Amino acid sequence: MSTADTSMGNGDAAAPGKEPLAEMSLIDHLTELRYRMFVSVGSIIVAAIICWFLSEQIYNILVQPVTRVLEAYPDEIPDARLAILSLTEAFVVYLKIAATAGLFLASPILLAQMWLFIDPGLYRKERLYALPVILASVIFFLAGGAFGYLVLFPVMAGFFINLGVSGNMLPLLSANALFGFLLRTLLGCAIVFEWPVVVFFLARMGILTARTMLRGFRYAVLAIFVIAAVVTPTPDMATQTILAAPMLGLYALGILIAWVVQPRKK
Incomplete structure (x- = not known):
């Protein structure tokens, strides 16, 4: 990855502006990988801790698409609140929210660390792509999450709840199950984008x-x-x-x- 042979693109190593940087040994690669992983995991943990203190506010935002669907059936569903089916479920929900929100919050750092890991193996000319690629990665990642929340999840929630109500069923939505489904949707869309x-x-x-x-x-x-x-x-x-x-x-x-x-x- 750090030699001319593993650099992005094809070309003569002696061409102007394409001189690769100094080669790194396997130990150097592993050391660099460990450092980048340490920074990435650390940034997620710090971001998750920050989001933990905001988890209730984030919950109130994320639950809105489901609440709007439930409130559309006032006769069939008198209470639009989500249910907790175990003693620790609320804690688990807030933990999931904090972890996922922390991942999105730390995404610029994570994507930058990925680029910085491969950066030593790039030609000098290719390093000019660094900032545009990092910015594009962050924008696409956040755009995917926004699409999942604003467009895809409301449609899916409406479909499933309407399916149950039309079948004369009473939706008793578990907060843990619902947010697990929602957060998987957001991450899935973010990755696809x-x-x-x-x-x-x-x-x-x-x-x-x-x-x-x-x-x-x-x-x-x-x-x-x-x-x-x-x-x-x-x-x-x-x-x-x-x-x-x-x-x-x-x-x-x-x-x-x-x-x-x-x-x-x-």
């Missing part, structure tokens, strides 16, 4: 090209709907399409990114 960044690295290394992505578009559409079906466990195509649509947009953006950054044949 990192696709353009993944394409950037694959294209720079010459592993993926815009032409390959165009040729595989039909298979990509199939894969996207499979992923959407996994992330949104609802049987209706409408909900799956809500997630698949931005994923198709991200795939198209990935084609453009690959075309721009892929190594050119001389």
Whole structure:
């Protein structure tokens, strides 16, 4: 990773502006990895502690989509509050909220540490991508989480609650189960939205090209709907399409990114 052979992109090591930095031994790599992991884990812990003191406020924000759906059935659901089914459930819910919110809060540091780990193995010219890539990674990660909260989760919550109410069932929603579902949705969307960044690295290394992505578009559409079906466990195509649509947009953006950054044949 730290030699010219493992640097992103292809080119002559002697070309101007492409001189790789000094090589690192395996021990140096492991030491660097340990340090980056220490900083990453430490940043998550600190961010989670901060979010713990704000967990009640974060809870009140995150629960709003479900509350709005429950309040739409005043006759069938007289109480729109979530239920705690064990003595420690409220504590576990706040712990999950603090940990997940801490992950999102620390995401700029985490993504920066990932880049800094591979930075020693890059050519000098490639290091110019550092700031744009880190910023793009953070923006896509947060945008994915926002999409999951503002768009996808409300639709899924409405579908499942309406399914139960229409079947003459009384929704008794466990706070722990609901927030586990919500937080998985947010993280899943955040990870999916990192696709353009993944394409950037694959294209720079010459592993993926815009032409390959165009040729595989039909298979990509199939894969996207499979992923959407996994992330949104609802049987209706409408909900799956809500997630698949931005994923198709991200795939198209990935084609453009690959075309721009892929190594050119001389």
